[in-house]
Amino acid sequence: MATVVQEPLVETPLVKAVVSHSVLDPSFIAAEMTRRYALSGKVTAFLLYRGMNDVYLVQDENERYAARVWRKTYRDVDEVAYELDFLDYLRGEGFAASTGVRARDGNLYFKVDSPEGERAIALYDWAPGHKFGDMLDIGIAERIGATFAQMHLHGLKYHGDAPFSSDNAWRFEETVPALLAFVYDRPDDLHDYAIIADRLKQRLIDLQAEDVPMGICHCDFHPSNVHVSEDGQITLLDFDGLGEDYMMQDVQNYVWGNLFYGFSPSYGEAFERGYETVRPFTEAEKANKELFLLAKAFRLIAGMAESSKSVGRGTLRFRGLDWLGEYIKSRARPLGLL
Known part of the structure; x- marks a missing residue:
């Protein structure tokens, strides 16, 4: 009986998907907040909502904060500086707004690479009430x-x-x-x-x-x-x-x-x-x-x-x-x- 020789299976390379909106893992957010900001003790985070932008609740041993991850849109990623700089001015004027927290390096936001491109992230004071x-x-x-x-x-x-x-x-x-x-x-x-x-x-x-x-x-x-x-x-x-x-x-x-x-x-x-x-x-x-x-x-x-x-x-x-x-x-x- 003739022996049948099977050709080795050649796998087709997977097509790389185009991503419009990825969701960053809360453990990543917590780790970045710990590394970048002067927070106290253990830092935890969880996703509050995924929407026009993604918002996380961040908490250390003493305080609660909100972290925003901007969605990639037609707007330039660094346009967030306009908001954060004005809010920093309001803080200096004693106006009650949820304002950005400065990181250890003095910046009000940072950027990360994601499947859809660069996204900006900032940490904010938690608004009471x-x-x-x-x-x-x-x-x-x-x-x-x-x-x-x-x-x-x-x-x-x-x-x-x-x-x-x-x-x-x-x-x-x-x-x-x-x-x-x-x-x-x-x-x-x-x-x-x-x-x-x-x-x-x-x-x-x-x-x-x-x-x-x-x-x-x-x-x-x-x-x-x-x-x-x-x-x-x-x-x-x-x-x-x-x-x-x-x-x-x-x-x-x-x-x-x-x-x-x-x-x-x-x-x-x-x-x-x-x-x-x-x-x-x-x-x-x-x-x-x-x-x-x-x-x-x-x-x-x-x-x-x-x-x-x-x-x-x-x-x-x-x-x-x-x-x-x-x-x-x-x-x-x-x-x-x-």
Whole structure:
């Protein structure tokens, strides 16, 4: 009987996957915090949430901290320095915000290599208390508004006489292609969002000729981005969207966020009242409230579409495409944007 000789099995090399968003192991975070920061005793870490950026709770023998690992996006990795430097200034001014902790080498952040490329990491003071959204109160909403206006005034002082860049006001245009791809199976949205994007950008450009002041803005302030302690201390947090923008846009971001969470409009109104005790709105700002509310909603949906490749379409789990589309379009028409 003839002997059958088998050819040796040749394995095909595995294709290297393209990674959009890796998750760093908490033990790695703990080890890096121990190595880089002047923490006490044993350091532990665990992942709080994986989202637009990943946040870890870090704890040594005495203190609790938050560590943020920025997601790799179209933005340069070192843009995080803008936020961290401003927060360091606020710390020096005695303003209550969750600010970055300096490492042993004096830096406010460091970078690591990951499967998708360089990512920035920073350690922050833990904000005391609880989210305002979990303890709604009209009086506290007014105080938060006043505190937010003080942050804007600090930003004007920090920035000095240099002109503000308006690019951030319409940076959403970088995410519009992702939004149109996101709604590929919704013909009306495909048509309408392309029109709104172009017209909204032009309206925001036109505002530069009106009395609508710009400043250093949080850019994502809402009822979950402020903590209130038992003794009433207000601490602002999550400044990872920090940039130069219309200050009234920043105010209406909060008002819209209040609506997004389904809270009574009275809390947004109280926030505005408190804000104006520190920095009164101009008439042009008041006249453009609806435009800024629309801009916030459009920025959000476009940003979530861009982020969906990293964190999934579940970013729309709180409010769906129908809700957001109705909100945006019902306001775009009276504003002449659709």
